[in-house]
Amino acid sequence: EPEVTQTPSHQVTQMGQEVILRCVPISNHLYFYWYRQILGQKVEFLVSFYNNEISEKSEIFDDQFSVERPDGSNFTLKIRSTKLEDSAMYFCASRGEATGGRSPLHFGNGTRLTVT
Amino acid sequence: GQSLEQPSEVTAVEGAIVQINCTYQTSGFYGLSWYQQHDGGAPTFLSYNALDGLEETGRFSSFLSRSDSYGYLLLQELQMKDSASYFCATNYGGATNKLIFGTGTLLAVQP
Numbered sequence: 130e131p132e133v134t135q136t137p138s139h140q141v142t143q144m145g146q147e148v149i150l151r152c153v154p155i156s157n158h159l160y161f162y163w164y165r166q167i168l169g170q171k172v173e174f175l176v177s178f179y180n181n182e183i184s185e186k187s188e189i190f191d192d193q194f195s196v197e198r199p200d201g202s203n204f205t206l207k208i209r210s211t212k213l214e215d216s217a218m219y220f221c222a223s224r225g226e227a228t229g230g231r232s233p234l235h236f237g238n239g240t241r242l243t244v245t
Numbered sequence: 246g247q248s249l250e251q252p253s254e255v256t257a258v259e260g261a262i263v264q265i266n267c268t269y270q271t272s273g274f275y276g277l278s279w280y281q282q283h284d285g286g287a288p289t290f291l292s293y294n295a296l297d298g299l300e301e302t303g304r305f306s307s308f309l310s311r312s313d314s315y316g317y318l319l320l321q322e323l324q325m326k327d328s329a330s331y332f333c334a335t336n337y338g339g340a341t342n343k344l345i346f347g348t349g350t351l352l353a354v355q356p
Binding site for chain 2: 133160162164166168170171172173174177179180184185218220224232233234235236237238239
C-alpha cells in the first residue's frame with residue numbers, strides 16, 4: 130500500500146537555526162498538510178496545500194514557516210529561525226479526492242524536531 | 246472557534262467494550278472522523294460519520310448526533326494492541342479539506 134514518507138525521523142537543531150523537514154506524499158493525492166504534535170498533546174493543524182498553493186494556514190503558521198512543493202513528489206516545511214517552543218513531532222499528511230472525510234488523511238511517521 | 250473535547254484517559258480490560266466520547270463546537274462541519282495513534286506514531290484512520298447514526302467497521306463502531314454535537318467511538322472485544330490514543334476530528338470541505346483534531350483519549354487495555 131502506498132505511504133507518506135518523511136525525512137529525517139529525528140532532527141536536532143540549535144535555536145535560531147533553519148530547518149527543512151521533507152515529505153513525499155502519496156503520488157496521486159491532491160491535498161497536502163503539515164501538522165505538529167507537542168509531546169502528550171493533540172495533533173494541531175499547521176497548513177494545507179492544494180493546487181500548488183497554500184489553501185489555509187493556522188495561527189501557528191507564522192512568518193517563520195513556509196512550505197514548498199518544488200517538484201511533483203516532494204513537499205517541504207521550512208522553519209527559518211527555530212525557537213525552543215518549535216520542539217515537537219511534525220507530521221506530513223496527504224489525501225486524495227475532495228470527498229471530505231470519506232477520503233481520509235494518510236500520515237507519515239513524523240519528524241521529531243528538538244530545538245536546543 | 247473550534248473545539249473538540251474528549252476524556253483524557255480510559256482504562257478497560259481485555260475482551261470488554263469501551264466507549265470514547267467526543268463533544269464538539271465547530272462551524273462548517275462536514276463530518277466526524279476517528280484516528281488511532283500508537284506511541285506518538287502516525288495517526289491512522291479508523292472511521293468516519295457524515296450523517297447521524299452508527300457506522301460499523303469490524304470491532305470498531307462510530308456514532309454521530311449532529312443535533313447534540315456529539316459522537317463516540319465504540320471498541321468491542323478489546324485486545325492489548327488496542328492500547329493507544331484515539332482522536333476524534335472534524336472535517337472541513339473546500340480547498341483546504343483539513344481535519345481539526347480533538348484533545349485525544351489515551352486507552353489503556355489491561356489483561
